Amino acid sequence: MQLIRNGEFVADDFATVGDEDALPDGAVIVSLERWQKERDALTARNTPLGVRLKSGQEPSAIAEDIDKLKVVALEFPVYRNGRAYSYARLLRERHGYKGEIRAVGNVLRDQFHFMVRCGFDALEVADNITPEIWAESVGAFSLSYQPATDGREPVLSLRQRLAARASAREAV
Amino acid sequence: MYRYDEFDYQIVNERVAQFRGQVARRLSGELTEDEFKPLRLMNGVYLQLHAYMLRVAIPYGTLSSKQLRMLAHIGRKYDRGYGHFTTRQNLQYNWPALKDMPDLLHDLATVEMHAIQTSGNCIRNVTSDQYAGAAKDEIEDPRIVSEIIRQWSTFHPEFSFLPRKFKIAVSGTPDDRAAIRVHDIGIQIVRDGKGAIGYEIYVGGGLGRTPMIGKKIADFVPKEDLLAYLEAIMRVYNMYGRRDNIYKARIKILVHEIGAEEMKRQVDAEFAEIRKTGALHLPAEEVARIQAYFAPPAYETLPDESTELNKAVLADRDFANWVKSNVAAHKVPGYAIVNISLKPIGGTPGDCSSDQMDAVADIAEKYSFDELRVTHEQNLTLADVRKKDLPAVHAALKAAGLATANINLITDQIACPGLDYCALANARSIPLAQQISERFSDLDRQHDIGELKINTSGCINACGHHHVGHIGILGVDKKGVEYYQVTLGGAADEKTAIGDIVGPAFTEEQIVDAIETIVTTYLSLRQPGERFIDTYRRTGIDPFKESLYATH
Amino acid sequence: MAQHSRKGAQFQALTANRLADGIVVYLTSDNRWSESLQDADVAEGKEAGEALLARAQPTVDDNIVVEPYLFEIAREDGGIRAASVRETIRQAGPTVRLDLGKQAELPGVHR
Numbered sequence A: 001m002q003l004i005r006n007g008e009f010v011a012d013d014f015a016t017v018g019d020e021d022a023l024p025d026g027a028v029i030v031s032l033e034r035w036q037k038e039r040d041a042l043t044a045r046n047t048p049l050g051v052r053l054k055s056g057q058e059p060s061a062i063a064e065d066i067d068k069l070k071v072v073a074l075e076f077p078v079y080r081n082g083r084a085y086s087y088a089r090l091l092r093e094r095h096g097y098k099g100e101i102r103a104v105g106n107v108l109r110d111q112f113h114f115m116v117r118c119g120f121d122a123l124e125v126a127d128n129i130t131p132e133i134w135a136e137s138v139g140a141f142s143l144s145y146q147p148a149t150d151g152r153e154p155v156l157s158l159r160q161r162l163a164a165r166a167s168a169r170e171a172v
Numbered sequence B: 001m002y003r004y005d006e007f008d009y010q011i012v013n014e015r016v017a018q019f020r021g022q023v024a025r026r027l028s029g030e031l032t033e034d035e036f037k038p039l040r041l042m043n044g045v046y047l048q049l050h051a052y053m054l055r056v057a058i059p060y061g062t063l064s065s066k067q068l069r070m071l072a073h074i075g076r077k078y079d080r081g082y083g084h085f086t087t088r089q090n091l092q093y094n095w096p097a098l099k100d101m102p103d104l105l106h107d108l109a110t111v112e113m114h115a116i117q118t119s120g121n122c123i124r125n126v127t128s129d130q131y132a133g134a135a136k137d138e139i140e141d142p143r144i145v146s147e148i149i150r151q152w153s154t155f156h157p158e159f160s161f162l163p164r165k166f167k168i169a170v171s172g173t174p175d176d177r178a179a180i181r182v183h184d185i186g187i188q189i190v191r192d193g194k195g196a197i198g199y200e201i202y203v204g205g206g207l208g209r210t211p212m213i214g215k216k217i218a219d220f221v222p223k224e225d226l227l228a229y230l231e232a233i234m235r236v237y238n239m240y241g242r243r244d245n246i247y248k249a250r251i252k253i254l255v256h257e258i259g260a261e262e263m264k265r266q267v268d269a270e271f272a273e274i275r276k277t278g279a280l281h282l283p284a285e286e287v288a289r290i291q292a293y294f295a296p297p298a299y300e301t302l303p304d305e306s307t308e309l310n311k312a313v314l315a316d317r318d319f320a321n322w323v324k325s326n327v328a329a330h331k332v333p334g335y336a337i338v339n340i341s342l343k344p345i346g347g348t349p350g351d352c353s354s355d356q357m358d359a360v361a362d363i364a365e366k367y368s369f370d371e372l373r374v375t376h377e378q379n380l381t382l383a384d385v386r387k388k389d390l391p392a393v394h395a396a397l398k399a400a401g402l403a404t405a406n407i408n409l410i411t412d413q414i415a416c417p418g419l420d421y422c423a424l425a426n427a428r429s430i431p432l433a434q435q436i437s438e439r440f441s442d443l444d445r446q447h448d449i450g451e452l453k454i455n456t457s458g459c460i461n462a463c464g465h466h467h468v469g470h471i472g473i474l475g476v477d478k479k480g481v482e483y484y485q486v487t488l489g490g491a492a493d494e495k496t497a498i499g500d501i502v503g504p505a506f507t508e509e510q511i512v513d514a515i516e517t518i519v520t521t522y523l524s525l526r527q528p529g530e531r532f533i534d535t536y537r538r539t540g541i542d543p544f545k546e547s548l549y550a551t552h
Numbered sequence C: 001m002a003q004h005s006r007k008g009a010q011f012q013a014l015t016a017n018r019l020a021d022g023i024v025v026y027l028t029s030d031n032r033w034s035e036s037l038q039d040a041d042v043a044e045g046k047e048a049g050e051a052l053l054a055r056a057q058p059t060v061d062d063n064i065v066v067e068p069y070l071f072e073i074a075r076e077d078g079g080i081r082a083a084s085v086r087e088t089i090r091q092a093g094p095t096v097r098l099d100l101g102k103q104a105e106l107p108g109v110h111r
Helices: A032-044 A057-068 A083-094 A109-117 A131-138 A156-172 B008-025 B033-041 B065-077 B098-109 B142-152 B223-240 B253-256 B262-276 B283-291 B307-315 B315-327 B354-367 B387-399 B431-441 B444-450 B507-524 B532-539 B542-549 C046-061 C085-092
Strands: A002-005 A006-008 A028-031 A049-053 A071-076 A100-105 A122-125 B044-046 B052-056 B063-065 B082-085 B091-093 B169-172 B185-191 B197-202 B215-220 B327-329 B335-339 B351-353 B371-374 B380-386 B454-457 B472-478 B481-488 C009-017 C023-028 C064-076 C080-081
Touching: A002 B082, A006 B033, A028 A032, A028 B082, A032 A049, A032 A057, A049 A057, A049 A100, A083 A100, A083 A109, A083 B223, A109 A122, A109 A131, A156 B008, A156 B283, A156 B351, A156 C009, B008 B098, B033 B044, B033 B169, B044 C009, B052 B098, B052 B532, B063 B387, B065 B082, B065 B091, B065 B098, B065 B354, B065 B371, B082 B315, B082 B354, B091 B380, B142 B169, B142 B185, B142 B223, B169 B351, B197 B223, B197 B262, B215 B223, B223 B262, B223 B283, B253 B262, B307 B315, B315 B327, B315 B431, B315 B444, B335 B354, B335 B387, B335 B481, B354 B371, B354 B380, B354 B387, B380 B387, B380 C046, B431 B454, B431 B507, B507 B532, B507 B542, B532 B542, C009 C046, C023 C046, C064 C085, C080 C085
Parallel strands: A028 A049, A049 A071, A071 A100, A100 A122, B169 B185, B454 B472
Antiparallel strands: A002 A006, A002 A122, B044 B052, B052 B091, B063 B371, B082 B091, B082 B351, B185 B197, B197 B215, B327 B335, B335 B380, B371 B380, B472 B481, C009 C023, C009 C064, C064 C080
């Protein structure tokens, strides 16, 4: 596994810990269950915290805690399960979450583009993914028809700007 | 019709390049079949019985002559000289090689076509009314909103891995020719009390293993909010649709399990939130831009009566029969809608040779403003033909073997490819349709029987829409032998109904006789003016059961 | 994968589709893939069937064929034929287009 964060291949500075594991020093990512059970103790550690949501654990479950979290890891149990795309968008667009949204689980190269568009800024990917593959995959489409979370200007508004420029030229 | 601008071209060309890379990686062994399969399925490439199959999208069933000529060319160059029009208004090639697929898609892209989202668990090709723009009682051309939806749904990052495939259909007239109530989302264009145009929304319809009729969850969604509303439905489905069981993953099961009221509540809540952000607000200028592409063609001012037509009807019985069944009323005086039957007696429903495609392209260019439609009943439509040109159109179609006069008659059957081509099928569909077609080939008898829709599917996936055939036939496999189960009383129009199973399945030898028994039972029961479906609705299933099984 | 062979089938052969063009092929006794069913190696009994299936794996790994599986055959008139309608159609071509598929060169498979 390697971590790509904002397009860079980086060392993972968070440890993902199981529900029964002792907490190591430093930044950790825990399950929603552990977070709900040990919220106060975890917060008191004063180290960066992340929560991992399984498919079916909706972002609303952590909506109140968003300021406390540096990472929300969203699980793709299998690439076909696309629930987490909606979860990522809701975290960003509905709950105003500004921290890292990390794609974990069955994260395949042909989906990087979709994930980035939905607000994921970190992806745990297989070891055979190279920076070249990342670049090719995430850049497969230079245009998008629909607005999403990545702030990319959709085709519709590109068209409107083009039309506005054309009519401005005509006016001159 | 819609024409690509630089942006549309770029997206489709980038898709061709991406798929070229994926195919190369597969052929070189960099990708295993397990890894490649979902990628090819995202682009309409299936592995069937004999070879690969490619499904080409024909958005809302509209084609230019140039596009149809390209489809003909591809049929010759990469396939075996023909294609198969489907109940989703698409075209399937049955024999292309995987190694040729990138070049084939490149050729398609040159005429603004693609295979994007023709398979996979994503929003599929939007389907619509083949009479769009020409129908008399049309509120608005449904292709405008269909194109808007096509663009919004193409590579939608949030909705490309839905629980299951997702189909949207749009109707612009009260008469529903697009079967909107058996789609995941059905959109009915309506006018409110103040004359504003908006959309009535049905959700949760579908066929397959668990047929369901869509439930209305909105009476009027304003035009500018349509995409926000659709996005709300999709999000509710993506988050709550079942992913534990492939047979329970369609939105119809979600709607069924939580109820239409609760579905409406969830969608409304999500819609209110999405609407707040304004990101999906549809600007009137964009609607107008797309609407302009579907502006009415340059109709001539003509008298509604055509003496040429009237003379020809009197002079030529074949022509008169064809006019009677295949020609429909047009909104503009002096014009008619021509349906081209792809159901020749004894032929394969929906199949069309490359030569026939070229012929239709020529006819459309000359007589119907260079454009044609594919219908969900696997026929073609020329939407804007001058009445006085009908004799010439008929003659040209006849020369191409395309003048079968049977639209909406018993030999105008829907059939899926079935076990002759399809890897999922349990039984053959096409030979059955052929035998029924031959049994009822007598045209006078067909007219006497009147409107009767027989739909045949080779498996429970119901690509042949058997549940909504007036007579539905479902092929089943019993220990390696093909059997056929019959349903009665289905309909896919504005009075959509799921057919009732009539009783135990029939063997291949019995099934055509059984259909004949059903037809003769109807003829003996019908009251003046009743179609088969009317009689069935009046009498119910019992008299049919009796005549089918009493003697057995 | 779907079950294509009956439990307890006596004779089985192995089929797959060629990766590059999708054409139906059969594994021969010398581990080649032939387009003709008549060239297919025939396994008698369950164990021989499993051994036949195992022999396909290297060619799957080499990206020559995809989705290999066993199916039931019957011996007749010194040749072999597929036991099911499905495999007969795969072997010959669509029953509704006798000019297409292998039946173009192999008439009489569909009767």
